[in-house]
Amino acid sequence: MNDIPATVGNARVIYYAVVNLLDSNVYEGRKQIAGFIICQSGNEQGYYLFSCDTNWKEFADTWHESIDDAINQAEYECNGISNLFQKVI
Numbered sequence: 001m002n003d004i005p006a007t008v009g010n011a012r013v014i015y016y017a018v019v020n021l022l023d024s025n026v027y028e029g030r031k032q033i034a035g036f037i038i039c040q041s042g043n044e045q046g047y048y049l050f051s052c053d054t055n056w057k058e059f060a061d062t063w064h065e066s067i068d069d070a071i072n073q074a075e076y077e078c079n080g081i082s083n084l085f086q087k088v089i
Contacts (some may be wrong), residue, residue: 002055004037004088011039011048015067017074017084031059036074036081038067049073 004016015038034054040047049070050058064070075082 005056006088008037008039008048008050008056008058009041011041013088014038014040014047015071015085015087017081017086019078019081033078036078036085038070038085051077 004013006013016035018035019033031053033051035052035056037050037052037056037058038047039050045065047064047067047070049062049064051060052058062073064073071082071085
């Protein structure tokens with residue numbers, strides 16, 4: 001996959017996780033999810049979880065009150081992904 005973007009839209013990337021495409025059948029609609037990004041926009045209290053392709057282009061998102069909630073949603077969509085999230089430095 002390409003380098004992790006610093007922002008998605010106007011939201012700052014905080015965490016990301018790469019899906020092992022060889023072991024995964026995780027799809028959003030007809031697109032295979034290659035990674036997840038958790039972002040926060042400006043001074044908002046909540047977080048966005050973006051489903052991304054191999055170029056980190058987002059194609060689906062959900063909003064969550066906490067980072068843990070966003071990670072739990074990613075885990076729901078892709079079993080085992082919660083252990084793969086890494087914080088962006």
